[in-house]
Amino acid sequence: MKKTRFVILGLLQEEDLSGYEIKKIINIRMSFFWQESYGQIYPELGKLREEGLIEQIPSGAGPKAKVEKIKYRITPEGNRVFKQWMEAENEKDTIRSEFLLKMYFSTQENSEEMKRHLMEFKEQADQKVALFQLFYQELARDIDMHNNHRQILKVLGLGLRQAQLYSDWSEEMLEELK
Amino acid sequence: MKKTRFVILGLLQEEDLSGYEIKKIINIRMSFFWQESYGQIYPELGKLREEGLIEQIPSGAGPKAKVEKIKYRITPEGNRVFKQWMEAENEKDTIRSEFLLKMYFSTQENSEEMKRHLMEFKEQADQKVALFQLFYQELARDIDMHNNHRQILKVLGLGLRQAQLYSDWSEEMLEELK
DNA sequence: TGATTCATGTAACTCGTTACATGATTAG
């Protein structure tokens, strides 16, 4: 089942957002367990509005403003649908890592390519560690702003530890290839 | 880009397999970083055969055998295509965890539901730990049978540590909810 | 002034799952 609508609804629980902003938040904060493309987000926003689960809020901008930045707000009906989903059973995760697949298949013969892939993988993991650490600290500062910051921190903490694990493991693998 | 063919080709590097066997191996050994459905595997086997990347091997069974268990073997051309993919750049991972999404959105109000989701998540992680441990030991015994067993062990080791991390994290989260 | 980011959206396409259909074999 398509879950795009629930990510949108979930983010709108916290604050009013535009499609572009939604995408950015998913990219940064949710990157280790979720992703969405514009091709999913914008059409879904339209559908949600038609169904009355969200509504467009008037951009306070006067007639001078040429850019139409469209923000959305969740409706009581949207809240209801969201809560219902929160209670429901979870479908099993989908996950695909081309890198791990290659590692699984690798042999002594192609250790040079694998070294290259490993270095890139480690690089990405390290970048994530840095990004999450930054965001973690930023969020930890104003922990009481929204009532679910504590949970976001927890999930982010898991992402941090996972990225760290990936980095360490890559390091070990590279060590052995020497 | 569709990668089903490379999983198939990769597994056939090691030994001749049927579609059903391929699915089973992916389910068990690759579960933490890959998945495929029959709807992908069987049609892909057909295409690969047409393109000459794999070939059907004669089932030694005599005329008595009523079940047609079809095993496939990789061809030199299939090997070439596989090696080419191994060298190529990796696309970014796809990952979606409905559970983590819900955790991210959870607040104090729905801690009961979250507890339920957490317990299930931990249960699954623990099962994976057990499964990987079993398979790890089994594989470690006959490490020299195939020349890439060492790599499989490494990848499996990462899966084990990841599942352990998930289990520990769940435990901590449940502890805090008390 | 030119590149990058902000910002919204659509159309075409590909990927991937699910449900269905069918039947043999094996384990309890």
Add this chain to the structure above:
DNA sequence: CTAATCATGTAACGAGTTACATGAATCA
């Protein structure tokens, strides 16, 4: 004897990405 597992396959559907189109705002 019956339920589960083995085994192969297809059709329909739904999910998700990519490429395209367009243009304003910002930064160097």
